[in-house]
Amino acid sequence: MGPDLLHGGTLMILRAGSVAAEHVAGSAPRIEERFGDAAGMTGMGVNVVTLAPGERSAQKHWHSHSDEFVLVLEGTATVIEDECATEIGPGDMAIWPAGVTVAHQVVNQGETPLRYLCAGTNPPAETVRYPDEGETLFLVHPDWHVIGDDGTIRRSGRE
Template sequence: MPKLDISKAPLKTGSVYPEPYAGDMKGRSSLRLGDLAGLTQYGVNIVVLEPGAVSSLRHWHQNEDEFAMVLDGDLVLIENDGETIMSPGDCAAWKAGVANGHRFVNMSDRPARFLVVGSKAPSEVATYSDIDMMIHIDGGKARFTYKDGTPWDGPR
């Protein structure tokens, strides 16, 4: 595989979340390095969080492993057991099926970046720890439900 030109990586902003949660992702963007390379078995992204931005809603995956490494800036990792300050070189990982909701928050006054690598299971379910919502992904199509499995139509 030739050296990748990161400047040519697709840039994704926003999120797939429905409102009102989509608006919470302001200040978050990601460079899709795995897409640039044509990878299909796992995703590789560099996520940029502007000051005050969050990486996601706090969540955990049923079928996908995740790994993250802070590249620049300081972030706060929020998990079930509390908060951890993450600095450049610090890593965290989450095994599929372990209900440890997680996300990063940039509480600093400058942008921060982290590398995230995750498996791309053909079928995936992620649970959002702090709200009554789940995402089901099948064949690249996403649908949201409440945790009881009924179709999601807004916060309860």
């Protein structure tokens, strides 16, 4: 079942199951349903993420220009912020405003799959810091590169 276009195409309804789940490598492997992409959104990403037991959302990171939030739908998430771990469940949220230098990630330490809504702004230029890896991602759409703390380019590419 695909999206429903109402009012002459100005409102899009995405029904459950209308967006295919895909494996995403990113900074950690996970399954995402990319609702924002399916709706043609460019200024904001909206995904439902599924983490199997033992998986994490990403390497610990923080964003210079992108707001980000997580809303747990099913299961229990362990939210790691710097060195602090907090469990949150269905209906609970974690919110990280742009520029707040709290390195964070979501981990599924439970025995069942974890599903959560993750949304964030998609600015045209962004810096993402990965303190545990000693590297920083610099993104100016569509180009990106990752620089290590020693100043070397570790990876680069184009979206």
